[in-house]
Amino acid sequence: MNIAVLSGKGGTGKTTVSTNIALALKANYVDCDVEEPNGFLFLKPHIEKTEQVKVEYPFIDDEKCISCGLCVEVCEFNALAKVKGDIILFQKLCHGCGACKIICKQNALSYRHRETGKIEKGYAKNIKCLRGVLNVGEPMAVPVIKQLLENVPEGVNIIDCSPGTSCNVVNTIKYAKGAMLVTEPTEFGFHDLKMAVELVKIFNIPFGIIINKDNGEDNIIRKYCKEENIPLIGSIVYSKNIAEIYSKGDILYNNAKYKKLFDHMAESVLEVLKWN
Incomplete structure (x- = not known):
């Protein structure tokens, strides 16, 4: 109990x-x-x-990413931002919900772990x-x-x-x-x-x-x-x-x-x- x-x-x-x-x-x-x-x-x-x-955080493959910004739009925790054509990640704001990976049409996102x-x-x-x-x-x-x-x-x-x-x-x-x-x-x-x-x-x-x-x-x-x-x-x-x-x-x-x-x-x- x-x-x-x-x-x-x-x-x-x-x-x-x-x-x-x-x-x-x-x-x-x-x-x-x-x-x-x-x-x-x-x-x-x-x-x-x-x-x-350890928690998960998204890793962006720059060779696949076309900076469409869909991942930024779907993130409810402001862990991703589009700045001058680049996607910026704020690791410590990520809740590991997986929405960004699901919505990415280029398969440019994967997940890694940090302590x-x-x-x-x-x-x-x-x-x-x-x-x-x-x-x-x-x-x-x-x-x-x-x-x-x-x-x-x-x-x-x-x-x-x-x-x-x-x-x-x-x-x-x-x-x-x-x-x-x-x-x-x-x-x-x-x-x-x-x-x-x-x-x-x-x-x-x-x-x-x-x-x-x-x-x-x-x-x-x-x-x-x-x-x-x-x-x-x-x-x-x-x-x-x-x-x-x-x-x-x-x-x-x-x-x-x-x-x-x-x-x-x-x-x-x-x-x-x-x-x-």
């Missing part, structure tokens, strides 16, 4: 929850925040396997750990995310999503059967949480909310959960000690006090997501 951990905005503690919940559930950890994958900084897995992620990122796999604290890493300068993270999620291990997978509600997140939660939404009790956190809730509802999967930096009061997030009848999986107190542990790159689950907290949260996850 794939359980997505997402947040409406960055900095809410999504990776903190993902890594510690994975340990509490003895589940596999999958970092899909491929532009900024930082879960391995805390879990520190021994990486045993690395594989490349856009990598996937790393390993083990830490007796759990499997996987992450995708997008190459610097690459604009499209989705191919890395798709290849990563199409090869996840069997069993329970905690999927650490990208922050926000972008296409990266959409293409991640398509693989999920349940979701945990991490937020903080601030106006910004509340605003973006509501967008994340609407996104999860579109996929019709069970979900619950986790409050980070919780002050213990009847704050706006708790009131929202009551009004909308959304399960509250748990909360993490606003603590200087937690910030110190985090800043050192240590895992909270190694601390007896916080181990108990995440073990209890893991039990709530099983109940909220109706999974056994």
